[in-house]
Amino acid sequence: MDKTIGKVTGVNGNMITVAFTGAVAQNEVGYACIPGKDRPLRLMSEIVRIRDGVADMQVFEDTRDLQVGDALEFSGDMLAAELGPGLLGRVYDGLLNPLPELAEQCGFFLQRGTYLPSLDRTTKWAFTPVAKPGDRLTAGETVGTVPEGVHTHRIMIPFAWRGVYTVKSVAPAGEYTVEDTVATVTDAKGQEHEVKLMQRWPVKLPITCYAERLRPTETLSTGIRSVDTFFPVAVGGTYCIPGPFGAGKTVIQHQTSQYADVDIVIVAACGERAGEVVETLREFPELIDPKTGRTLMDRTVIICNTSSMPVAAREASVYTAVTLAGYYRQMGLNVLLLADSTSRWAQALREMSGRLEEIPGDEAFPAYLESVIAGFYERAGRVRLKDGSIGSVTIGGTVSPAGGNFDEPVTQATLKVVGAFHGLSRARSDARRYPAIDPLDSWSKYPSVIEQPRVEALRDLLRKGADVEQMMKVVGEEGTAMDDFMAFLKKELIDAVYLQQNAFNEVDACCPVARQREAFDVLEKIVSERYAYADKAEARRAFLQLQQAFIDWNNTPADSPDYATRREAVLNFVAEAPHA
């Protein structure tokens, strides 16, 4: 087949129009070629619209020096990710170029038109065959495995292959590179195909090679009390964290990426500060994951398209990230995808849409914003694979609403499709009450680590205490009844010792489920009692002391000899306090 040839006919920012001969496909990738001394500079682009025989393409790079008449080489493929062993522990840009390797080649700056393979071509992987000649397999079924870190990486029939394939031969156990053939299979027509360690998948399509999708019913432990207990996330579920700047979105994401009880974490730094990625990048190789004994980096992939990198690649980066997540799910693993921030991604869509001169919706966001956001979050899910094992993708996205006002298109579109909402409040972050997840506005549709009625009872207390607090602002402490005042103190206590958590304290940063249950039991016992203090000052003093004792307990390692005594110190309060 002849290669389709195109010619640039217009340039507007990072959007170009291209006239072509032959056939092209929507979302096909091509390269705009700026003539150079030795060889042309090739800029990766993607077709986003075809109108009147002219293709509108978004360029993933700076379009400086491009001119009308420059050649455009179409690739015949959609934007695709290389999938295979060797992705874990790496740092990529939104198009899956490895950044450290780019730095080796280009130095300090990102040079446009330089593309490197995502997977190392020389590393050898120890392959163990699983399928036998004669086996009949479909896409996503295992041919063999290679070890990658602590995980068994399945080598599967490529996801893009349709129909049933009969295994003709499988390579013997041994060392192979990602490009080596490890199996030969024949399709229904008798044609032979080669299975390699590596395959490619178009990032904008969901991977659906599983038997069935399951309901997310299990709580995913993040180690954050206020999340796991009050606003839980489910394995295979979705959640969002909207909040104004400075409310601590990134700290929560960072904490979650460290302590979440999952096999693999994909961090998609999408249009945010480069400095924040650098912290993850430099810290994770030093931090040890207690579950596996290896560094946190070994279970992490960073997709990093920071705010100053080209905007079209930002749009692609979330798809790249969710494709990697879907790939590892096919191995029966639990994957957590953290996208920071989905608003920047939505803004990338808006910029593109503006250049295409589409009719704008609310705040100039394109009309298809909601369906695109829904499509992204729907790629999460817990699935039963064809071999019966279970894998999951959980998606957590931050949202950066303009002016911190949740009543804007991206937040609203996201809220419609997620299973949990962790709204961060400016009032809480100003009062340094971290995590700033608003205990009254946030919600979750997933099961908590604590029985639901007990959680509700505590939330009622929080609500009542907040009401009293409002009232007290008007009538003053003097005008408040003792009962109401106690409700306020209880609310403050729950907030201080359970909702608030110090992300920078080694012990308190992660509160495992067992410990949360224990703390909840104690707290529940304390706040369900009725106390009879002589006056408000005395009550306040007693509760402040109790609060300090509880925080001391929170900060004590579970295996420390002080743990039991500090717990007793908290419980003693109930015994010693005057009761009604």
Added chain:
Amino acid sequence: MRKLYHQIDNISGSVVTLRAEGVKNRELAEIDSRVGTSLAQVIKLAGDEVTLQVFAGARGVATDAQVRFLGHPMQVPFGDELLGRVFTGSAKPRDNGPELTMNPTDIGTPSVNPAKRIIPRHMVRTGIPMIDVFNTLVESQKLPIFARAGEPYNELLARIALQAEVDVIILGGMGLKHDDYLAFRDKLDASGALSRTVMFVHTAADPVVECMLVPDVSLAVAEQFALKGKRVLVLLTDMTSFADAMKEIAITMEQIPSNRGYPGDLYSQLAARYEKAVDFEGAGSITILAVTTMPGDDVTHPVPDNTGYITEGQFYLRNGRIEPFGSLSRLKQQVNKDTREDHRTIMDAMIKLYAQYKDAAEKQSMGFRMSEWDKKLLRYGARFEEKMMDLSVNIPLEQALDLGWQILAECFEPMETGIPTKMSDKFWPKK
């Protein structure tokens, strides 16, 4: 010899279109017309129709003006000769010095590879206690100063320029009043700091396109100095004028506005500039301090709002003081552990007590009875504001920390401050 064009088809605002061939995107052109010669930049190509943004504005440009394409994008000269000089947004001399042409450097260069960045680790000393002690400025940080129009933000910038311990200062002025520009120049000149300063100044009377160029030329020059191992401080004032210039051009180009008339790519455009702040491993660094005036003192206005999401904290300038709440340097934790052992203690204790003072002051204004403790707080608050917060206070960090202990000792007993005994034993001033 490059071809000359004589036929301009459309003129609107500072944007003109003409038919031309073989033109590259973002290429520069020279437009010669009755009112003079101006540079212009290609911003859009559609078939043989070329859209140009005229730096000097299109006022007086005739349809038969001569247009000559230069074959290269916008560049700025670079070298030590720049130091002590003042230029316009299109890098032409604004002082009476000669025009410079050496080492032309592209502006708006690609971003730094995140894998090449390092965790910031050096403090920038400014001699202003509200910055040094409470919200330390860190090399490679990007910080805006949020202020209402009328606050003395330019005075603050000038003081930082005079006192900051850096090698080179680049001052980018956008929409400056001419008086302010002269004030800057004279202040730097009088103190001798001008010799390590390069100024790119767009005054309110200059063409709007030049305003948009100021951050790019400033940062391109800063980047070159940094690559040569210099520690560069870039001061930009006022980024809201920059955003407004972008808005003006976007509307002229008939782009669909997103929020209060600003273009949809406001965030990306601001980020592309702020993200130039960097610490190069094995070379110098760029630190950015940028004034962002808040129209209507509203931090949720699109410009300060988008800025807040990009930068690493912010300074609020209110009533001539750097407000201790709201203001935040996200990177201070990286450096304030290594300055002096009591740095964090003083920082935390003084701010906590100041917050309590605010409550006490509110109680007082509502006519409630003042307790002994309230009176102590009131005394403390007054001293803190006078001796620390006032912008004219000019002392090095160590002295500021000593002053902090002294203020505390004048007002409180050690145990009342919540300072760990170990610290107060060591540092509490002996009577």
